[in-house]
Amino acid sequence: MTIASSTQFLCFAALSAAVAIGALGVVLLPNIVYSAFLLGGVFLSVAGLYLLLNASFVAAAQVLVYVGAVNVLILFAIMLVNKKEAMAEIPGLALRRVLSGAVCAGLFVLLLRVAFITPWATPGPEPIGDEATIRIGEHLFSDYLLPFELASVLLLMAMIGAIVLARRDVLSADIVTGEPADQGLIEKSRTPLLLETPAPASPAMPTPVLEKR
Amino acid sequence: MSLELPTTVPLQAYLALAAILFCTGVWGLINSRNAVRVLMSIELMLNAVNINLMAFSSYLDGQLIRGQVFAIFVITVAAAEAAVGLAILLSLYRNRETVDMERFNLLRW
Amino acid sequence: MTLAAAADPSTAVTAITSLQLNAGAIAPEAAVLIAMVACLLVDLAGEKAASRWVPPLCYGGLGGALVLLALQWNASPLEPAFLGSFLADNLAVAFRAVVAASTLLSLLISWRYVEQSGTPVGEYAAILLAATLGAMFLCGSTDLVSIFVSLETLSVASYLLSGYMKRDARSSEAALKYLLVGSAAAAVFLYGASLLYGLTGGATSLEAVGLALQTSTTPVAALALVFVLATVAFKIAAVPFHQWTPDVYEGSPTPVVAFLSVGSKAAGFALALRILVGCFEGFETQWKLLFTVLAILSMVLGNVVALAQTSMKRMLAYSSIGQAGFVMIGLVCGTEDGYAAMVLYMAAYLFMNLGAFACIILFSLRTGSDRISDYAGLYQKDPLITLGLSLCLLSLGGIPPMLGFFGKIYLFFAGWADHQYLLVVVGLVTSVVSIYYYISVIKMMVVKEPQEASDVVKAYPTPSWNIAGLQPLRTALITCVVVTAVGGILSNPLFNWASSAVAGTPMLQRVLASSAALPIG
DSSP: OOOOHHHHHHHHHHHHHHHHHHHHHHHHOSOHHHHHHHHHHHHHHHHHHHHHTTOHHHHHHIIIIIIIIIIHHHHHHHHHTOOOOOOOOOTTHHHHHHHHHHHHHHHHHHHHHHHHHSOOOOSOSOOOGGGHHHHHHHHHTTTTHHHHHHHHHHHHHHHHHHHHHHSOOSOOBOTTTOOBOOSSOSSOOSSSOOOSSOTTSOOOOSSSOOOOO | OTTHHHHHSOHHHHHHHHHHHHHHHHHHHHHOOBHHHHHHHHHHHHHHHHHHHHHHHHHHOTTTOHHHHHHHHHHHHHHHHHHHHHHHHHHHHHHHSOOBGGGOOSSOO | OTTGGGGOHHHHHHHHHTTTOOGGGGHHHHHHHHHHHHHHHHHTTOHHHHHHHHHHHHHHHHHHHHHHHHHHTTOSSOOOBGGGTBOOOHHHHHHHHHHHHHHHHHHHHHHHHHHHTTOOHHHHHHHHHHHHHHHHHHHHBOBHHHHHHHHHHHHHHHHHHHTOSTTOHHHHHHHHHHHHHHHHHHHHHHHHHHHHHHHHTSOOBHHHHHHHHHHOOOHHHHHHHHHHHHHHHHHTTOTTSOTHHHHHHHHSOHHHHHHIIIIIHHHHHHHHIIIIIHHOGGGHHHHHHHHHHHHHHHHHHHHHHHTTOOBHHHHHHHHHHHHHHHHHHHHHHOSHHHHHHHHHHHHHHHHHHHHHHHHHHHHHHHHSOOBGGGGTTHHHHOHHHHHHHHHHHHHHHTOTTSHHHHHHHHHHHHHHHTTOHHHHHHHHHHHHHHHHHHHHHHHHHHTSOGGGSOHHHHTOOOOOOOSTTHHHHHHHHHHHHHHHHHHTTTOHHHHHHHHHHHHTOHHHHHHHHHHHHHHHO
8 A cells, every 4th residue: 555655644634634623523513413423524534544554454443343333323322312402501611611621731731742752662663564454363362362352251241231221121020029120229219218118028119210309 | 665654644643633532532521411422522532542552553563563453452342332331321311311411410429 | 252162261271271371370260251151041041040040150150260269379380371461370369359259249149139129130140240250350460451351341341230220210320420430431541551552662561561661751651650540549439539439339239339349449459559569660659659649538538428428328338438548558558568458458348348238238128228317226126137237337447356457457557567657547547437437327226215216117027038039148148247257356367368469479579579679779
């Protein structure tokens, strides 16, 4: 993959501008749907940067996983929870934003300073370029075998857990005694304190929404 | 061919970009009122980390590219985290009918 | 999932050992993994079958893990497993044992709670076992990538578990807060890890990181230190990284809180030892100073705010912040006694804290309440809970002759010997404060006259143990209380165990030797 150096520089500039502006859009735009699409743009631009860095496999993984899965998941979430909500005004919100902006700017300056004054061991060995995919495979089955296997447990557990939490339920009874259960904490909220219904019969709450005050 | 790469775009440029992305993510994390947007900010931070790893991998570790492997693990975990996050968000939305962070106050902060 | 079978040494042990992976080092984790998969398979047969078969499977897996861990004790020669990703030294074995035991005890006290709330048992056990797996790998990981993946396995499983009571807004809210704060902490850790990767010039093993840090005093190392330390402090819930703790502890299912307060914390301390002590030697003064501040803040804030709590779970949450502060004294000392005291105190904390949780779970199962004022006059209705909770709380407060007293005195002794006078004095004063609020709970239970008893206690059901799931709870409760009460008197084997945990850890010995050589040379 030969790219003339000036072209490469232009590509880097364009992609990083897209990343930076897109990221600002993600956090600043009032409409969350635009934010989600901009997030997809950021992910794609980052994949482009990986291509510039000679990492075609990771770029493909970035597109497939981030754009294809995470971003779509986020769009679905927005669709599912998208109720027009009048967010109540909070006093001092602007001040909070400015203050946290200052803190983040400070953090940015710090990170930038560290990036520039550290004597990184450049230039390193020559990049292996297109053989990267083979090398990644070798790593995954040699020195990174343990995290690779553990990641499979993580994914399995995340999948099961996400299904359990997100599905609507078939089972909501105490499996041993057969009494109805509400899938809530056994420690009930303070206000409706359960005096008349002695345990272990866990009383079924009429509504799952328990307001403390 | 790929030798030209370090001479054109310095490593520091990538690090600076990652710093921008990370700080934007942190700002969004603190200030977003929509829980979905908070999740998006976390994804931004993870992408910043990945840019760092990929840049180091290409400039300092061109032969062994451990950074690329690390980045793949980060992508994997981020996907799992996003799925779990959205499942939790969904179950919370069923209970509370809101995604406004300021109204998640059943438990005092 | 492609090679999940290959991680299981019983099936593929020959193929793996020929690559010199030393896969035997993760045999205890393999036992847990098999139990987890078995739970999921049994769960396919329906809820009835699950509630019958999942508990014995979990006991088998975790018991097997504990036995295998005992076999790994003082293993020689000590060789890194998985080409440097994992090391089963005595420190790792000790902390993994604490994690596995905490899961075993939390599961024993979980069954009734989970069934009574009507949530699926099989998945609950599987997710808790996955969390255990993550925590156990975290204790022994010696590579940034392994640390990250195991940390995330633990964290993601914990988020799922805290949101497990999904029809309860408090539980979902706790899970969301935990997830957002936890993921942010993970991202910060990763940023630090990526800087460390750059600093070493392309290596991820902790050994290489330690070497690179010895020769560099650049700000990048300090920045990475701060990032990594923030994550460690988040995991062990040290002030000011504690904000999530009270909310998550109050909103999560109580047995999960029991696991988080012991198992997750133990893994956090193992990570702290491995990264801070093992890698950041050159920055010893800096991180010790930071940890001194964290320890003092944790002890003061945790114990003082606990005074004002009205919910038992929330009080134990703040008290656990304070307890983490005490353990940090051992970390700051950096002497052989300090590390041994940490291990000892974690082991003691396991029994006394889980004993207290067993009691409050039993109480809430019977009454549906966790308000401290509802415990008034309990001793007439339920002497077992009263006695167990009193003993465990006294032990947490550090009253002789309980187990907690010896743990705490060892920590303070190690701190005093290392001239950490400020820490020890703050520790002593806040211990007195903690005794005050622990005693006030006991007073609430014991001293009240029958007519002063709370309405909940007046309507208290006659204690019966014949519902399935209550017997394991009683077993766990009695075990914890007996160990807490008698362990203090017979604590000598525990002392020896903790000392040999430190003696059998090459990483700690190297650091101790180099710090001993410094003042002379």
